[in-house]
Amino acid sequence: MATTASKMSSYVAVYSTIVNITKCLKTVLPNIQFQEVSPGSGDEDNLLTKAEIIVADNDLLGMHLYNLPAAKWVQGTWAGVETVLQHYDVSKPKPTFTITRFSNYFLGCMMGEYVIASIVNHERNLMPVYENQQCSLWNRDGKISNHRSISDLTIGILGAGTIGTDIAKLLKTLRARVWGLVHTVPKDEKRSPYVDEYRLNSDLPDLLQNCDYVINVLPSTVDTAGVLNGDMLKHCAKRQAVFMNIGRGTVIKEEDLVAALNKGWLSAAILDVFETEPLPPSSSLWTMPQVKITPHVSGCSRPQDVAMFFKENLVRFQSSQPLECVLDLDKGY
Template sequence: MIQPNILVFHPDYLIVEAYTKSIQRYGFKSVQAASTLEEAIKLLPGTEVILGWKFPLELLNQPIASSVRWFQSMGAGVDDLIADSSLPQDIILTRIVNQFGTYISEYVFMFLLYIAKNGSRMRQAQIERQWDPFISESLAGKTVGVAGLGSIGSEIVRKARAFDMNVHGLSVSGTNASLVDDHFSADQWNEFVKDLDYLILTLPLTDATRTIVNKDLLLAMKQNACLINVGRGALINEGDLVDVMQSGHLRAVVLDVFEIEPLPKDHAFWAIPNVYVSSHLSGPSTIDSVSNFFVENLKYYIEGQPLNGVVNRERGY
């Protein structure tokens, strides 16, 4: 088997070393590691395949990168790569797919249950040593809307069925429309959200989805509805969301992704009591899972077979 020259890039040297060793354990020996611009410049000549995160893309349209044929992102989101014109059109771009459904769906349902069962009230009663029996809500019979029915959204739908929820979905392609009770297209957002108890965003970030959740859409939701974003931060107009939450509309918001990460310490989200903030951790890219995905794609690449996770640049994901 003729092996391509592989370059692994990540700003954290320890992570690069871990990925490199993981890939080499599969029998791929022509693997080099870089964590700085200088190292990338030195190692790019002769490189055919890049496994990268926050790679200096401006290098890819220079002569030293003329041998690069394929760029595998370490993550699922590629909006930053799509937006950068430095990435030549003849380089195949792939992203990680079908790796995050379990993790992210568990994150979503942790918060759905916490909100429905009023976990904060239980915890506060314990802190105050108060005996506070109360009747909590149930997820059964509630309506959840999942915007984005790819591998992540589909797993959320599957788990929602186990909780006897009504499930609505919105997607561009309609490929998985049969998974949900009611399906809506991308021009039906207001109709989609108006009856939801919970809105879950799992969409990629494209020109069409950027700030798709704005003040008008938020106010079209029921006042006691909840919003969870595990897609991309810029799906939401954050200023509009702050205004809506401070006005008392919406019961709770759960945000794992943001326009600027890390979230600035002076951002209003930190201080709004019914906004739950987490540090982009719902769908971790583990070294083992990403390495497994990459190695499988490497085998397809060597055999001349179609790769998994190929990005359609016009579509944006």
């Protein structure tokens, strides 16, 4: 796939529904001409087929995957690529342009903030504190004052890649012990100083047995789908771990997660992603007292962040350097 350009085309097409994304792109790259392409507009196909560089929402890109003859590089605005992959047909010639995901430290830091905030809120039991305030009640009972610190915790990260390592860095700053699940254990010189223990996917039960929190950051791929299904979470029972899912809901069936909570293998779950989204009102997760739910917001594609990431990748593109976060269509990430 091409990752370089001898010269830029007359414009960069912006094919996105993210509010203010074109404005943010123009702010950080005032000398570049950006052409908004509105989904469903009459000139949509005409503008996209002529563009060499495109900034696009992943779902919109997927629908045009085989109809971008001039494209050399497409920068996606999301980290998740399922909506691109569902249009990828291995029987057809592979697209010749490079696709890059929006990820790197932009999402890693944001998702790390979510992790830290969620752990602190859970360990300090802050929700009752807010409720007490409404009743003018000064109450320091239970975990409100007698709680675990992050430095007391061993935290396992399922998917210790770019984002996972950024999360580990924040956790290590607060002196947590961090375990990371990986495809391949890195060589000594490439090991992250923020990961204390690496475990291969085949050693998942060992990680689950030794962690107080298990944080899923894995993408949705053939290899990761259902990795926690069945009774896998029984290995969390020893420490009654808290399960946090900020990766993808496909790692576990909802019924298996509910069972793990009901059996006491998990003491709680903090969930931002789900097997079905939006989470249906009929889901029993809504009413389980040990579950906290957020609507897939742990790592949002903020327009100013997408613009800065595109700017950094554009510098690489124009200087024939490898781009960051290139999507491998065959691997699925």
